[in-house]
Amino acid sequence: MSEMNVAVVCGGVGAARLLRGFVGLVEPDRLTAIANVGDDMVLHGLHISPDLDTIVYTLAEAVSAERGWGLEGETWQAMEMIARYSETVSGGESADDSAWDLDWFSLGDRDLGTHLFRTQAILAGASLDQVTAQIAKTWGLDLRLLPVTNDRLRTMVTTPDHGEITFQEYFVGHQHSIPVSAVRFDGAESTTPAPGVVEALENADRIVVAPSNPAVSIDPVLAVPGIRELLERRREDVVVVSPIVGGKALKGPADRLLVELGREASVVGVAEWYADVVGTVVIDDVDADHAAAIEALGLKAVVTNTIMSSPDITRALAETTLS
Numbered sequence: 001m002s003e004m005n006v007a008v009v010c011g012g013v014g015a016a017r018l019l020r021g022f023v024g025l026v027e028p029d030r031l032t033a034i035a036n037v038g039d040d041m042v043l044h045g046l047h048i049s050p051d052l053d054t055i056v057y058t059l060a061e062a063v064s065a066e067r068g069w070g071l072e073g074e075t076w077q078a079m080e081m082i083a084r085y086s087e088t089v090s091g092g093e094s095a096d097d098s099a100w101d102l103d104w105f106s107l108g109d110r111d112l113g114t115h116l117f118r119t120q121a122i123l124a125g126a127s128l129d130q131v132t133a134q135i136a137k138t139w140g141l142d143l144r145l146l147p148v149t150n151d152r153l154r155t156m157v158t159t160p161d162h163g164e165i166t167f168q169e170y171f172v173g174h175q176h177s178i179p180v181s182a183v184r185f186d187g188a189e190s191t192t193p194a195p196g197v198v199e200a201l202e203n204a205d206r207i208v209v210a211p212s213n214p215a216v217s218i219d220p221v222l223a224v225p226g227i228r229e230l231l232e233r234r235r236e237d238v239v240v241v242s243p244i245v246g247g248k249a250l251k252g253p254a255d256r257l258l259v260e261l262g263r264e265a266s267v268v269g270v271a272e273w274y275a276d277v278v279g280t281v282v283i284d285d286v287d288a289d290h291a292a293a294i295e296a297l298g299l300k301a302v303v304t305n306t307i308m309s310s311p312d313i314t315r316a317l318a319e320t321t322l323s
């Protein structure tokens with residue numbers, strides 16, 4: 001068991017998978033996941049925190065293997081009721097009439113229990129980090145899971161045909177199939193880090209940036225005042241696992257977003273994206289010939305298998321980020 005204190009900066013699915021490699025390697029009270037909240041939204045009156053929930057469900061081995069989010073063995077009774085009411089209010093209008101499309105974001109019946117619990121806690125005065133700790137404890141998580149901030153921060157993307165829309169309207173509503181010209185983190189400038197976040201990053205022997213989407217999952221975490229500056233100051237102890245392998249994102253639009261936002265969809269593009277805040281980039285074996293270009297940027301490149309297709313590979317990858 002490593003005696004190191006480790007802080008992992010997380011988005012959703014890719015981060016949750018890497019965290020599995022740290023559990024059992026790093027002491028639970030020395031392992032802190034600091035998660036993005038820019039994907040959060042209030043829907044049907046419920047506070048939904050997709051990246052926090054994806055981490056909880058994945059580490060609890062309860063996540064839907066097929067979807068990578070939500071719970072295994074879900075039923076969708078509540079959503080079916082919402083879909084029926086949606087029909088009524090939309091008068092059967094086309095699905096594009098999103099004002100009345102109430103079932104665009106799929107919430108399973110068990111997943112709804114999480115949102116109901118979180119919402120009632122927040123309405124009763126709990127902060128997001130407090131209710132997240134209760135959810136993590138309920139699922140028996142062996143790490144500390146912190147939202148980067150308790151304050152409202154919303155990732156907004158600008159698209160040519162739809163103007164500025166919320167992250168989930170882009171990611172789910174449009175299945176991230178439309179080009180993005182800009183990303184903004186609404187409210188970020190007036191947020192503060194949640195309790196424990198700065199301490200975890202200051203005390204960490206190693207800060208790991210998970211293989212999440214740089215533009216819409218990691219950058220919103222860095223947008224909370226003080227966080228980017230803290231990583232810049234500790235750049236030598238910060239390691240990022242590239243979310244791009246062989247020019248492609250393993251899941252989601254990270255490769256397209258890098259290009260749309262002016263970088264190349266490669267491990268070099270990732271290194272450039274993070275050049276100010278990381279000292280080391282971990283890249284997959286298939287990208288070994290890009291190591292020199294990364295080192296030319298003044299970063300270290302570490303080549304290993306980053307395809308987390310088994311617990312052993314995931315554990316080895318986690319160990320590599322700590323070595």
Ligand code: FO1
Nearest residue numbers: 012039049050053069070104105106171172
């Ligand atoms: N992703 C989808 O593509 N479609 C959905 O209907 C959907 C519902 C959903 C519900 C709860 C949740 O925690 C996540 C959900 N996601 C869905 C994934 C979510 O949009 C992404 O996990 C993140 O926001 C991006 O990392």
